Amino acid sequence: xxxxxxxxxxxxxxxxxxxxxxxxxxxxxxxxxxxxxxxxxxxxxxxxxxxxxxxxxxxxxxxxxxxxxxxxxxxxxxxxxxxxxxxxxxxxxxxxxxxxxxxxxxxxxxxxxxxxxxxxxxxxxxxxxxxxxxxxxxxxx
Numbered sequence: 001x002x003x004x005x006x007x008x009x010x011x012x013x014x015x016x017x018x019x020x021x022x023x024x025x026x027x028x029x030x031x032x033x034x035x036x037x038x039x040x041x042x043x044x045x046x047x048x049x050x051x052x053x054x055x056x057x058x059x060x061x062x063x064x065x066x067x068x069x070x071x072x073x074x075x076x077x078x079x080x081x082x083x084x085x086x087x088x089x090x091x092x093x094x095x096x097x098x099x100x101x102x103x104x105x106x107x108x109x110x111x112x113x114x115x116x117x118x119x120x121x122x123x124x125x126x127x128x129x130x131x132x133x134x135x136x137x138x139x140x141x
Contacts (some may be wrong), residue, residue, distance in 0.1 A: 014106045016101060025095035032088035039132065040081025043074045076135045080128065087124050094120070 094117050105111040 011106060014111070015103065018102045018106060022095055022099040025098075026092065029088040029092040029095070032084050032091070036081040036084030036088065037085060038074075038081070040078050042077045043080075077139070080131050080135055083128055083131070087128065091121060
């Protein structure tokens with residue numbers, strides 16, 4: 001057994017930290033999938049809420065019908081929600097690649113941090129968040 005084959009406490013800690021980081025990315029992706037689902041189905045909840053409120057306050061014949069604007073709002077929420085789910089799928093694939101690359105680098109003792117995944121994640125979440133804000137402002141009242 002050579003010197004490099006011996007268990008090394010520093011490498012064990014690095015491998016465990018790499019696994020914890022990967023699990024954190026998985027938790028983030030699961031949360032993004034849930035958020036995407038909620039956003040995609042947001043109009044369903046809003047429609048139900050409107051019906052409850054309007055049935056208690058307004059006569060049914062006075063309820064305004066907004067079929068075109070409502071279908072555009074449905075399409076918007078579905079598009080943004082689907083974007084979050086697709087982004088989550090891409091992010092988990094990058095996280096797996098990052099985990100494998102880091103594992104190999106730790107074993108070779110040549111680890112260098114990579115910031116690309118952080119910048120890409122921040123940029124895409126910011127973009128999708130701006131889309132949500134625009135979507136909320138454009139919702140039919």
